[in-house]
Amino acid sequence: MRRALQKLSVAFALILAASLISSQSLPAQTAPSSKLSVHWEELTASDFREGIHQSQGVCLLPFGIIEKHGPHLPLGTDLLDVRYAALHAAAQEYAVVFPEYYFGQIAEARHEPGTMSYSRSLQLALLQETTDEMSRNGCKKILIVNGHGGNDSLLPYFAQTQLEKPHDYVVYVFNERSPDHGGPQKKSKIDMHAGESETSKMMIAHPELVHPDRATSESGADQARQKISEDIYTGIWWYTRFPNHYSGEGAAATKELGQYQMNWWIDSIAKAIKEVKGDDVSPKLQQEFYEKSTHPLDTQP
Numbered sequence: 001m002r003r004a005l006q007k008l009s010v011a012f013a014l015i016l017a018a019s020l021i022s023s024q025s026l027p028a029q030t031a032p033s034s035k036l037s038v039h040w041e042e043l044t045a046s047d048f049r050e051g052i053h054q055s056q057g058v059c060l061l062p063f064g065i066i067e068k069h070g071p072h073l074p075l076g077t078d079l080l081d082v083r084y085a086a087l088h089a090a091a092q093e094y095a096v097v098f099p100e101y102y103f104g105q106i107a108e109a110r111h112e113p114g115t116m117s118y119s120r121s122l123q124l125a126l127l128q129e130t131t132d133e134m135s136r137n138g139c140k141k142i143l144i145v146n147g148h149g150g151n152d153s154l155l156p157y158f159a160q161t162q163l164e165k166p167h168d169y170v171v172y173v174f175n176e177r178s179p180d181h182g183g184p185q186k187k188s189k190i191d192m193h194a195g196e197s198e199t200s201k202m203m204i205a206h207p208e209l210v211h212p213d214r215a216t217s218e219s220g221a222d223q224a225r226q227k228i229s230e231d232i233y234t235g236i237w238w239y240t241r242f243p244n245h246y247s248g249e250g251a252a253a254t255k256e257l258g259q260y261q262m263n264w265w266i267d268s269i270a271k272a273i274k275e276v277k278g279d280d281v282s283p284k285l286q287q288e289f290y291e292k293s294t295h296p297l298d299t300q301p
């Protein structure tokens, strides 16, 4: 019995050796691809290292949300649109793009089905840990590309509060989604949410998810129920004006407007990536600031 086992183990060792030799004699496995993916999650660990090097430490964090978008657009409209724009921009001007992120401010849509609304403290904590972890992996310049209007206050606040304590990276926020002028003439006056612009862009990013025939089944008109002046802010303002979580006319959307706006968005993000790559002022002065802030009484004008 013992002899039989010994024989078996010798045979096994021979088979193993033979298989090792034959695998060594195989042609080299696929070499690392010359064109790196811009998707963080698609890179191998060693390609990730190369990606960080190639991007000069610039990483994008496209920031979406999950909320109702009128009666005709998918819940993930902001996430899908911002990823489409950011991924195309990074393909033009290389940067590593962080996976799907949608943990932002959307308390004002809690009355609508499908909304994912995280608490204020979790939004900030999760974003901080995410950027900290990105930096630990070599992203020393993090460009948050905002795809959601409800984050307009959150993200500059987040960036400002990076000065609270030292970080070895800089947070940048790119918060533009549509050009002010140019392109095909727009037909609607109000166009804030799931309206002409957003619906048009979705016709480019994911046309199969747009339902133009449903766009008029609810009203996206301003119901103008708020009577206090516009310079007094209150969180319920949006609901007073657009209780259907729809602002504008999705039915006015066209592919032509979508293509124009999407091209503008992609080019603008690509330009921002380039600028951030070239920015040596912010990292340097941010470090100087952190150092001075440990002994403010010594700081001279």
Ligand SMILES: [Zn+2]
Binding pocket: 069, 077, 078, 147, 148, 149, 193, 194, 198
């Ligand atoms: Zn949106």
